[in-house]
Amino acid sequence: xxxxxxxxxxxxxxxxxxxxxxxxxxxxxxxxxxxxxxxxxxxxxxxxxxxxxxxxxxxxxxxxxxxxxxxxxxxxxxxxxxxxxxxxxxxxxxxxxxxxxxxxxxxxxxxxxxxxxxxxxxxxxxxxxxxxxxxxxxxxxxxxxxxxxxxxxxxxxxxxxxxxxxxxxxxxxxxxxxxxxxxxxxxxxxxxxxxxxxxxxxxxxxxxxxxxxxxxxxxxxxxxxxxxxxxxxxxxxxxxxxxxxxxxxxxxxxxxxxxxxxxxxxxxxxxxxxxxxxxxxxxxxxxxxxxxxxxxxxxxxxxxxxxxxxxxxxxxxxxxxxxxxxxxxxxxxxxxxxxxxxxxxxxxxxxxxxxxxxx
Numbered sequence: 001x002x003x004x005x006x007x008x009x010x011x012x013x014x015x016x017x018x019x020x021x022x023x024x025x026x027x028x029x030x031x032x033x034x035x036x037x038x039x040x041x042x043x044x045x046x047x048x049x050x051x052x053x054x055x056x057x058x059x060x061x062x063x064x065x066x067x068x069x070x071x072x073x074x075x076x077x078x079x080x081x082x083x084x085x086x087x088x089x090x091x092x093x094x095x096x097x098x099x100x101x102x103x104x105x106x107x108x109x110x111x112x113x114x115x116x117x118x119x120x121x122x123x124x125x126x127x128x129x130x131x132x133x134x135x136x137x138x139x140x141x142x143x144x145x146x147x148x149x150x151x152x153x154x155x156x157x158x159x160x161x162x163x164x165x166x167x168x169x170x171x172x173x174x175x176x177x178x179x180x181x182x183x184x185x186x187x188x189x190x191x192x193x194x195x196x197x198x199x200x201x202x203x204x205x206x207x208x209x210x211x212x213x214x215x216x217x218x219x220x221x222x223x224x225x226x227x228x229x230x231x232x233x234x235x236x237x238x239x240x241x242x243x244x245x246x247x248x249x250x251x252x253x254x255x256x257x258x259x260x261x262x263x264x265x266x267x268x269x270x271x272x273x274x275x276x277x278x279x280x281x282x283x284x285x286x287x288x289x290x291x292x293x294x295x296x297x298x299x300x301x302x303x304x305x306x307x308x309x310x311x312x313x314x315x316x317x318x319x320x321x322x323x324x325x326x327x328x329x330x331x332x333x334x335x336x337x338x339x340x341x342x343x344x345x346x347x348x349x350x351x352x353x354x355x356x357x358x359x
Contacts, residue, residue, distance in 0.1 A: 013038070027160030033152040040149060047148050049141045049162065055198050055210060056138075056186040057217055063180055067142040072178035074170055075142040076100060079186055080119050080132035083112065089136035090163060091115040092179060098122055100177040103137075103168045122181035135179060138186060139163050147175065185210045193342040196309055199256045199273045203238050226259060234263075242276055250299075258312070262298030269299070270306045275349075277313050295352055308345040317355030322347065325358060 013035050015025045025031040032039070032049070039047065046067060048060060058077070067075040078092060086107075093102040094117050104115050112134075119129040141162065143151075151166055152159075155173060159165035171177045187198045187210075201209030212219055226244030233249040241247070242259035250267040258276025263269065277297050281289070286296040299305065300318035308322045314337075316322070322338075324345050331340040337351030338359060345359055353359075 028162045029152060029156070029166045030160045032148070032162075033157075036149065036152060040145070044145055046145060047143050049143065051139050051188075053189050054138070054140075054186065055189055056182070056184065057210075057214065057219070058182055058184070059217070064142055066180050067144075067178065070098070070178045071176065072142075073144055073147040073175040074167060075178045075180050076167060077138040077140045077182050078122065078135040078179040079138050079182055080122075080124055080128070081134050081136055082132055083134065086115070086134040086136065087112060092135050092137055093117055094121060094135065094179050096121055098179050100171055100179055103171065105164065119181070122179060124181065124183065128183075135181070137163060137167075138182060139188075141167065142180075191342070192309070192344055192346060196273060196344050200254065200271065203240055203254055203256060205238060224259065244280075245276070262296075264299060264301040264303075264318075266302035267299045268304045268306075270304075272305045272307065273309045274299070274305075275310060275312045279313075295354065300355060307343070308347065310347045311349040311351070313350045314347045315350075315352045316347070317353060317357070319356050320353050321358040322353070323359070 015031070017024065021034060025034065028049070032047075046064060048064065063075065063077065076092065081089070088106060090103060090105045091107060091112075092100050093104075093115055094100055096118075098121050102115075104111055107115055116133045117135055119132060119135060120126055122135070124132065139162075147170070151170055156166055156169050159169065167177065187194060189195045189198050198210070202212070224243060229241050229243060229245035229247065231247050234247045235251045236247070237252070238254045239252050239257065241257045242261065244259050245257055245261040245263070247257070247261070247263045249265045250263050250269065252263070252269045253271075255269045255272045255274065257263070257269070257274045260277040260280060261274050262277070281296055289296045295315040295317045297313055297315055299310075299316045300320060302318060303316055303320040304323055305316070306323045308324075310316065322345050324340065324343060327343065328340050329343050333339055334348060337353055338345055338347045340346070347353060
């Protein structure tokens with residue numbers, strides 16, 4: 001892995017307890033602090049801190065280059081946005097050189113208005129700068145090595161979070177905290193609704209919200225070596241189908257179908273995300289399960305699924321309707337195998353929905 005001399009590597013650092021520190025990770029800054037003894041051994045100039053639940057495509061080399069060219073202590077990736085979206089994010093105010101002067105967490109009213117900035121300073125053209133007069137922190141940072149050690153060990157030894165504590169704190173200490181503009185697709189997939197919308201967004205015509213077909217900057221997935229999917233008299237429109245699926249005489253529209261999904265005759269799948277399965281059941285196993293009154297993994301005959309997420313290995317019987325017929329927005333029914341958030345029904349992993357059930 002890596003570039004020059006193949007010196008790159010990947011190491012997973014799990015949360016742990018020790019006699020010196022009996023606590024699990026308390027937040028982003030605390031997680032880095034607990035492993036600071038390991039990071040400071042590396043002969044590097046900066047640390048790049050990223051989030052694990054965001055979907056975007058960025059050239060980090062340019063991000064680091066701006067950090068070095070501006071002689072910044074910390075550089076924060078910033079997303080331009082309009083007033084409607086701005087109230088849901090932590091906003092930043094900058095000067096004419098792109099240096100961050102002030103932070104405001106999810107501001108409203110007059111405080112929101114006061115956070116407007118001239119985004120042409122960061123490289124937006126004048127027309128888009130008028131449309132997007134706010135910049136929000138993306139929660140990803142470049143931090144110089146010595147600055148990181150000083151902030152976490154000396155200045156803020158009890159701070160748990162970068163975004164709400166360490167970065168605003170560094171600004172208040174007079175450190176040079178710089179904004180770096182990222183003007184592209186970015187989604188924080190921290191809620192069920194955001195997860196659902198980001199997945200369904202890749203089915204959009206003529207262009208998906210986010211493309212996995214960019215040869216210049218590919219996104220890799222785990223290689224599973226599955227056979228191609230089989231479509232048997234299926235009517236599939238505006239959808240993405242994963243590997244190893246068996247899709248019989250059914251209708252699928254505007255949906256994402258995960259690997260090893262088995263969809264039986266007469267089923268209708270609309271605006272849905274099927275996560276698929278971790279394993280196959282043989283024909284003999286499926287017959288044995290059915291003859292004993294059970295339900296095999298997959299979607300049963302003549303079932304209708306709309307605006308739902310079906311987690312892995314779910315067993316959906318025949319003539320099931322998962323359509324949120326009463327338009328319920330929130331419901332905790334995990335004992336029945338599902339819950340509803342933001343009007344989206346989520347069938348949990350390994351759940352069994354018996355034949356004829358209507359949700």
